[in-house]
Amino acid sequence: MIIYIRGGGSVPGGRYRRCSSDRLYSPSPPRARVASFADIPQQPATMPIEDSGSKPDFSDDEKKAIKDSWSGVYSEYESTSSEILIKFFVDNPSAQDFFPKFKDLDSEEKLKSSTAVRWHAERIINAVNDAIWLLDEPEKNAKKLKELSEKHAVQLNVDAKFFKVLAEVILDKVAEKNDGSFSDSARSAWEKLLTYICISLKVAY
Known part of the structure; x- marks a missing residue:
């Protein structure tokens, strides 16, 4: 140049x-x-969501950024969780094959009207909420996520590749709910959190 x-x-x-x-x-x-x-002013480094490798550690600032940006999402957890899961299924219809109760829900309208979808969506968002509030208790966090991993691997036979795909939908929703206040440092912290969750969910595979 x-x-x-x-x-x-x-x-x-x-x-x-x-x-x-x-x-x-x-x-x-x-x-x-x-x-x-x-x-040159340096921007906070971001990392893509990963589902393999070592689990990341979190600084106090990162934990605060995650919790602060999560509050607006979880305060409307019923509607937000459904939006996340429906978006995931619409974009990845083959994922529904792992859940017999969702197999006949072949349109977005049917997904939106399904109580089974709403119930499962709330379980997902509550699992994320638990992972956030247990960041300071890594042993408990690892135990809860391992139980989820075993259920998805053994009982449901879910393809592990979908954890990362769903994580990206969750990240998009967190960014949307925080709109202009979602900083690069907050995004980086969330990418680390979702990496932590994805890696944890694959331990039983």
């Missing part, structure tokens, strides 16, 4: 000189300060 620097001092007319982007020179002594990455 070529960067042009406006000249001064001995450079007639304040003309621009060209130089490479890896080193910046002033047109005449004294030398200009070399630009560095420290001069």
